[in-house]
Amino acid sequence: MREASYWKTRSDGRLACVLCPHVCKLADGGVGLCNARERKGDKLYTLNYARMTSMAMDPIEKKPLYHFHPGSQILSVGTFGCSFRCPWCQNSEISQGRP
Numbered sequence: 006m007r008e009a010s011y012w013k014t015r016s017d018g019r020l021a022c023v024l025c026p027h028v029c030k031l032a033d034g035g036v037g038l039c040n041a042r043e044r045k046g047d048k049l050y051t052l053n054y055a056r057m058t059s060m061a062m063d064p065i066e067k068k069p070l071y072h073f074h075p076g077s078q079i080l081s082v083g084t085f086g087c088s089f090r091c092p093w094c095q096n097s098e099i100s101q102g103r104p
């Protein structure tokens with residue numbers, strides 16, 4: 006866990022995360038919609054900093070690249086937390102998980 010960037014304290018005592026357009030307003034102990042940022046006391050922290058939940062070698066053709074080293078492999082890494090809730094998400098077990 007690491008202190009987050011991009012947040013501010015509001016006049017009503019809540020803390021506003023301003024990293025993405027959701028602008029979550031959090032009371033102490035509150036977690037953002039993304040499940041990756043939590044207020045503890047008077048600060049906001051990132052819960053997934055330097056934490057990895059998946060790692061795999063993938064064919065380069067899986068990536069949004071056009072004709073880039075065809076036939077080669079690429080290392081994919083990911084962590085939990087996402088500010089979307091897409092019902093068709095292929096990585097929802099990872100992205101919507103809690104630490």
Ligand code: SF4
Binds near residue numbers: 028037
């Ligand atoms: S969803 Fe996450 S990144 Fe976006 S405003 Fe809320 S806490 Fe911040």
